[in-house]
Amino acid sequence: MSNEIAAQLSALFRSDTLDTVESSAQAANKYIMDKLNLENNQDANAQCQTLAAIVDACVDEQLPQTISTAVLGELITMMSQSASELSQEVRQKTLEHLLCKVQQRTSAFETAIIEARQALADILVADEKWEEAAQQLQGIRLEQSQRSYTNEQVFKLYITTVELFLKADRFDQAVKAQSRAAALLIHVKDVELVNRYRYVQARISDLSQKYIDAANTYYAIFQTDLKNAAKQTNALERAIKCAVLASAGPQKMRIMTALYREKLASSLSCFGFLEKMVLKRLIKPDELQQFSEQLEEHQQSLLADGKTTILEHAVREHNIFMLSSxxxxxxxxxxxxxxxxxxxxxxxxxxxxxxxxxxxxxxxxxxxxxxxxxxxxxxxxxxxxxxxxxxxxxxxxxxxxxxxxxxxxxxxxxxxxxxxxxxxxxxxxxxxxxxxxxxxxxx
CATH class of the missing domain: 1.10.10.10 (Winged helix-like DNA-binding domain superfamily/Winged helix DNA-binding domain)
Known part of the structure; x- marks a missing residue:
């Protein structure tokens, strides 16, 4: 079947009317739609077989590179459209088959591989398969591409990968991806992208129990992300919680004092606990319990002794610090x-x-x-x-x-x-x- 398709494509693209990229794309789109014969309601298996045959024909070295590139590009565009008449299963299987087939000719189909991985990642995200989506993006190497990509395009890819690994609770993989993004941070001017980086950086510090670093980074997000009130509030609340969980000392007192002075802080449910710490007041067990209910699951983990939570340890240190005065x-x-x-x-x-x-x-x-x-x-x-x-x-x-x-x-x-x-x-x-x-x- 793939040989027949290759012959049909060769004949189609010999036409003198296909003298522009737009006309070639339109011709490829029409050909694919005709082969799928959607009006006759092909089942999913038949659609997958038809699309796989088109991919096989395009990957065959007998078909000219220009034709293969045009057809694969249009096919990937169709697979990336969530509103497509094709089911998500068909689109996912087709992209997976395409990526499998072009592995032997990565240099020839570099652009197709990048676009296919991005399209497949979008499908996996829609299905909440965070780790699989992150792995697809991780396989893209824009910095090694023959085409020229801006620092911000590469940076955005890395940040999206980190975000997906964090959603999948793959902390180790998130740290590796974050280190790649860190090298490009100095070249990025887009404030939104920088704040996305700061957020994942703060999240990683939080998960690593580096609460002073996390609090400072969340506070920096609060001070710079001025357009989105909800994100501002969320960043300030996270900064307060991380500051409270930090070990007692001058650094903790400095960041808590700065957070305490923010007008928005007084409207948050965690403000009362912060106020007691800043004003060096003794914190009682019932107040500790109320605050612990607002923490995330990873922030309620036990220390090495197996019986003391991070919050309990932080409060005891605070009480010692308070009594020392x-x-x-x-x-x-x-x-x-x-x-x-x-x-x-x-x-x-x-x-x-x-x-x-x-x-x-x-x-x-x-x-x-x-x-x-x-x-x-x-x-x-x-x-x-x-x-x-x-x-x-x-x-x-x-x-x-x-x-x-x-x-x-x-x-x-x-x-x-x-x-x-x-x-x-x-x-x-x-x-x-x-x-x-x-x-x-x-x-």
Whole structure:
């Protein structure tokens, strides 16, 4: 059958009327439609056989290259039309057969291969076969093509491939495809394409539990994608969640403070949790549970100990960070009661935060006490303010704002000292009651 088709095509394209690309395409289209004989309602198998025979005839080296290219190009165009009278199954099988047949002549049919893979990927996406679609796009090598493609065309192909691998939960393949796109990022000026890259970059950082990087990237998307309000809101919400899940420290506080200042943030359901972290307030178990329900499945995974979630770990570190600004020192036993963990876990968390320079302090393992350097600095500042107030000489003139800030610093120090003394006294005189109090606070 393929020999008969090859002869018919040769005769058709010898006509003097086919002197332009448009007329050749029209002739090829009419020929394919006539062979399919759609008016007689051929079944799917018959249509597949007819189209396969046309492909076989075009791939045969006896048929001139110009004819093969024109017919295959028109056939691929027909297969890529979702509104076509042909079923999705027929279009998919035809494209798969075409790609299989041209493997031995890739240089001759380079354009046809690229277009066929893209058309097949679109069909697979419509059927939600994300990984298979991504593999088809991954097989396209525009950078090695004989034709010239712009950096943005190549970049768009890579980004689409990454997006499909992420939908298929193929993280490892997504990372490889993303690294190829990263090399071209500097040459891309299209803001929409750059934001698509940033989104997959943030998604990969999120899945890798690099939450600071993810939060910063989502925040960058929020600041640049100004045309789409829904995408802006989504990016800001994701940035907040990733910032909350990040390990406690100065970097986390910086990004959370920036997010907290955004007007849109106050309208989000996760804002209350963010506010407590920014204002260094103790987070209770019920608040933790409410926030965890808003997280995605991969963000609720357990740590290496098999019992602590990422959020629970982040909240405990936050509570330690918050307590370090209130207490000069605290026993690990009491710290564990406040955090809902035993004293050994409390000590390990403090040691890790100090070792990673996320918190200033020193540990006395003999007495089971951690001393927070930040609190000591506040006391030293308080002592300096007190000594300065005792000096009889007239103090040097201060700017109005500086004088107000100094007064507030003094009042804050006095308040923190009073609270600390009260808690220490309560622990010393009523240890049983204090233990019950801390337990009730965790419920």
């Amino acid at each position: 209130l207490y000069s020192n605290i026993k690990f036993e009491n710290l564990g009661l406040m955090l809902g963990v035993d004293s050994e876990d409390a000590e390990q968390m403090c040691a890790r935060m100090i070792a990673e320079s996320r918190m200033k302090g020193r540990i006395d393992q003999v007495d089971g006490v951690v001393t927070f350097e930040g609190a000591r600095e506040v006391k030293e500042m308080s002592a300096a303010i007190f000594l300065k107030s005792q000096v009889a000489a007239q103090p040097p003139p201060m700017h109005f704002r500086e004088s107000i800030a100094a007064k507030w610093d003094e009042r804050i120090v006095k308040l923190c000292t009073a609270v600390e003394d009260s808690v220490d006294l309560l622990i010393e005189r009523q240890p049983v009651y204090t233990k019950m109090l801390f337990r009730s606070a965790d419920v």
